[in-house]
Amino acid sequence: MTHFTNIIIIGAGPAGMACAIQLKRYGLNPLLIEKDEPGGLLRNAGVIENYLGFPDGISGIALIDLFKKQIEKYNVAPLYNKVISVDLSGDQFLIQTSTGQYECNFLVVASGTSPVQFTDITLPADAGGLIGYEIRDFRHVKQQQIGIIGSGDAAFDYALQLTENNNQISIYYRSRNIRSIKVLADRVVRHNNISLYADHLLTDVSKSPSSDGLRLSFKHANKTIEYQEDYLIFATGRKPVLEFLSAKFEEEKEILIRKNRLFFAGDVKNDLFRQVSIATGDGIRTAMAIIREKAN
Numbered sequence: 001m002t003h004f005t006n007i008i009i010i011g012a013g014p015a016g017m018a019c020a021i022q023l024k025r026y027g028l029n030p031l032l033i034e035k036d037e038p039g040g041l042l043r044n045a046g047v048i049e050n051y052l053g054f055p056d057g058i059s060g061i062a063l064i065d066l067f068k069k070q071i072e073k074y075n076v077a078p079l080y081n082k083v084i085s086v087d088l089s090g091d092q093f094l095i096q097t098s099t100g101q102y103e104c105n106f107l108v109v110a111s112g113t114s115p116v117q118f119t120d121i122t123l124p125a126d127a128g129g130l131i132g133y134e135i136r137d138f139r140h141v142k143q144q145q146i147g148i149i150g151s152g153d154a155a156f157d158y159a160l161q162l163t164e165n166n167n168q169i170s171i172y173y174r175s176r177n178i179r180s181i182k183v184l185a186d187r188v189v190r191h192n193n194i195s196l197y198a199d200h201l202l203t204d205v206s207k208s209p210s211s212d213g214l215r216l217s218f219k220h221a222n223k224t225i226e227y228q229e230d231y232l233i234f235a236t237g238r239k240p241v242l243e244f245l246s247a248k249f250e251e252e253k254e255i256l257i258r259k260n261r262l263f264f265a266g267d268v269k270n271d272l273f274r275q276v277s278i279a280t281g282d283g284i285r286t287a288m289a290i291i292r293e294k295a296n
């Protein structure tokens with residue numbers, strides 16, 4: 001059976017939640033579909049210091065709790081399902097989730113980003129939970145040595161968060177320059193538990209023969225250098241989550257956007273401009289555009 005609903009929002013991150021709240025304020029009842037739990041990428045963030053209203057900063061997790069309270073206040077109850085495909089059925093959007101099928105008039109894609117998988121080298125298949133991409137999978141790790149690959153905001157934010165459990169962190173990056181925002185870079189440079197390795201190109205990762213950890217090989221100054229780490233986290237970029245859009249849908253996409261029936265909000269469309277305030281602003285703007293379209 002296909003369920004019909006006027007507006008569907010894919011993703012309960014900051015963009016999707018803000019959009020749902022604004023639509024509710026107009027008296028509309030969007031269906032907010034989330035595959036995991038509300039909050040999205042904020043679950044990876046350490047302290048958010050640039051979201052207005054929190055002069056002392058707020059942790060990503062605490063901000064999610066507030067966002068969740070706010071959607072509850074507006075009776076937005078996400079449907080916990082993964083969107084598998086988005087297609088067109090006549091004039092409607094047809095959304096297939098892990099457990100059901102839905103049709104709608106307006107579709108908001110607020111599905112955020114996923115980590116770019118590191119394919120420069122083959123990673124050991126038997127590394128179990130020692131290698132990963134999302135810091136939330138490593139928050140339980142205590143008093144270990146953790147290698148991070150990358151020199152951007154995420155790499156530096158992850159490093160600072162992981163020191164809270166007395167871990168020793170090594171950040172490796174292939175360029176000579178740091179890409180992270182200065183405020184994080186300054187904290188990392190000052191931190192006794194974090195070491196920086198510039199100009200280090202990762203060439204091999206294997207299970208360590210002498211411990212339960214990993215052996216990392218790098219090319220540095222025309223030499224190969226090896227290091228041991230207990231865990232390895234890649235913070236080497238993110239890409240929009242759009243794999244559920246069918247090929248046919250892709251052909252019609254631009255027309256639907258022009259008709260104000262299809263919207264992309266938040267990180268999924270913002271390239272490097274990935275910030276909570278931009279995502280929530282996008283969500284609100286999208287809701288207002290839907291209202292205007294309905295009024296016409």
Ligand SMILES: Cc1cc2nc3c(=O)[nH]c(=O)nc-3n(C[C@H](O)[C@H](O)[C@H](O)COP(=O)(O)OP(=O)(O)OC[C@H]3O[C@@H](n4cnc5c(N)ncnc54)[C@H](O)[C@@H]3O)c2cc1C
Binds near residue numbers: 014034083
């Ligand atoms: C380490 C780190 C630090 C950060 N620090 C800051 C900071 O200091 N300040 C700041 O402003 N921003 C910061 N950010 C960025 C901020 O977290 C993001 O900009 C924001 O979360 C984007 O919101 P979004 O709703 O667009 O996407 P997301 O938060 O990614 O949410 C997308 C949601 O869609 C869901 N979804 C995806 N695919 C499907 C599917 N097929 N079916 C159903 N649901 C789906 C996901 O599960 C997710 O919940 C940081 C991010 C990281 C990683």
